[in-house]
Amino acid sequence: MRKKIVAGNWKMNKTFSEAETLITEIADALDEVTLTNAEVVLCPPALYIEMAMDVAFESNFTVGAQNIYPEDSGAFTGEISPLMLKELNVAYCIIGHSERRKYFNETHQFLMKKVDALLKHGIRPIFCCGEILSEREANQHFKVVNDQLVESLFHLTTEAFRNVVIAYEPVWAIGTGVTASKEQAQEMHAYIRGLVAKKYDAKTADETTILYGGSCNGKNAGELFAQPDVDGGLIGGASLKTDEFMQIVSAL
Ligand code: PEP
Secondary structure, X not given: OOOEEEEEEOOOOOOHHHHXXXXXXXXXXXXXXXXXOXXXXXXXXXXXXXXXXXXXXXXXXXXXXXXXXOOOOOOOOOOXXXXXXXXXXXXXXXXXXXXXXXXXXXXXXXXXXXXXXXXXXXXXXXXXXXXXXXXXXXXXXXXXXXXXXHHHOOOOOHHHHOOOEEEEOOHHHOOOXXXXXXXXXXXXXXXXXXXXXXXXXXXXXXXXXXXXXXXOOOOOHHHHHOOOOOOEEEEOHXXXXXXXXXXXXXXX
């Protein structure tokens, strides 16, 4: 049975002391929750990963990163490598987020390198895909998502692919307060699972965790996660507030 996940993408938010407070609050709240075949992943800014790992050690969540550079080491000022994350036991890393595609011009090919670099070190990519509004309006959303998966993921062997988590994040829903309807989410998630089945096999598709992301909150998480192909969420803004985040976790 595939695992359900709620992952918090903190983006570039919180000072160190605010981050410590939030992590501790979430850890305390998670102590009261039983997660069955489900996982909570927190992806704070890289600077806070070590602190988060210390808290996670005695708690019920896993730590992820938001980005890597796809080399083990070298002259890449300002970047962090998957080897560095591996030594800290970081389990997941977000890849292909629309903000990185847009503001840092990350291409399909560069994302493919990042995926490979993570998997080489046993770190699971949370691979984001999704269309912008004009692409949906032009009925191109399936093609856009297909291309993102084919170009950056489908070179992987079946064994390697099984370590990938996919996050469908329609860009028009990220940080806008406009959520995809449960029907839109289910339709795209089923489409993605179908692509995986066609490229790999039915068992691999069935076991692939596919998250929804885009203005998911405590109110809409329940109906989104109830869809047969929606296996949890990648949460931005709502992951910065303990109560709201825990409402989303309780929808798992
Ligand atoms: C995100 O950035 O991954 C995201 C889903 O953001 P938000 O929940 O704020 O829309």
